[in-house]
Amino acid sequence: MINSMNKWMQIAYNEATSGMLSDEGGPFGAVIIKNGKIIASAHNEVLKTKDSTAHAEMNAIRKACKKLDSFDLSGCELYTTCQPCPMCLGAIFWARISTVYYGATEDDASRGGFDDKRFYEMMRGENSDLSLTQIDQEINAKLFDRWLEKTNRCLY
Secondary structure, rough: OOOOOHHHHHHHHHHHHHHHOOOOOOOOOOEEEOOOOEEEEOOOHHHOOOOOOOOOOHHHHHHEEEHHOOOOOEEEEEEEEEEOOOOHHHHHHHHOOOEEEEEOOOOHHOOOOOHHHHHHHHHOOOOOOOOOOOHHHHHHHHHHHHHHHHOOOOOO
């Protein structure tokens, strides 16, 4: 079936296949590597969990953070079967993963019926049906003053 594939991407591909064939989610898989070792692997579980955030990348990040007992995944690499959607990209940024390898594109995902391409368009201000309105800024901004008052806060 597959001629030649990076060994880490093969694991992501196998995760995607497993999740898809067991009806747990769409055709997406991910694996996180650190120092040449697998930290976590996962597939899409949106259908299984009825959780719209249960994408392969998100699940792998959650597992890796738990395994490493840290929210900071600096030094890790992510292999994913498809270009990460905007939500997953945000999680990748927050986790401080600096290297991402992906297989299929947002166009491939769109062809499969997934909204990734539309979300990218919305981020560019095209075809957006989202209403984003700021309210109560003063009160909510004070949360950051309270945060800065904490002596035991942990920042990246």
